Amino acid sequence: MDQLEDMERILWTEVEISARVSELAAEISEDLKKSKVPVAVVGVATGSFIFLADIARRITIPISVDLVRVESYGLGTESSGAPRLSSDLKIDVQGKHVIVVEDIVDTGNTLSCLVSHMKSKGASSVSVCTFLDKPTRRKVNPELFGGGTFYRGFECPDYFVVGYGMDFGERYRNLAYIGVLKEEIYRS
């Protein structure tokens, strides 16, 4: 079955996403090209996997790449408010500048949990790079997001969005675009 039929509408196409990822990668590369400390890019599984792959390939400065796994939504559409770190870093981030890469920041709970975690592991500073930012749902003050730069691709309107890594019940992550899911799909 075509997953496109489950979309109310498309918010960003593959082409629009790609253009914005290139801009973000250029901005990060420029900002950090003179960094005195190593740069570690840390993606948050599962949702960030496509964005992480795309942006990592377009960043032109040396970086290390790692993943952590945090879950807060389970199978539903609302944040549980209690993110759980279920898989930790492999690399040592002590003394490094960490860029946490997310697909979307909603309440901010996942991110604030991770930023504190990176600092407790000795990161010298923490920036955030999220493809989507949904400020209408924010529960955590952005000042808590590491004190570094907050890079974001687009501001997301208050819809339940899927694609480009983002899921509903583990589906739709593989869509190359970002769409709004039809209400009948997540209400049924």
Ligand code: PRP
């Ligand atoms: C989603 C998304 C972010 C987080 C944002 O992950 O990928 O990581 O929620 O929500 P918050 O700002 O309210 O914390 P999810 O918990 O669904 O896990 P997943 O990445 O495996 O889909």
Ligand code: MN
């Ligand atoms: Mn996630």
Ligand code: MG
């Ligand atoms: Mg999810």
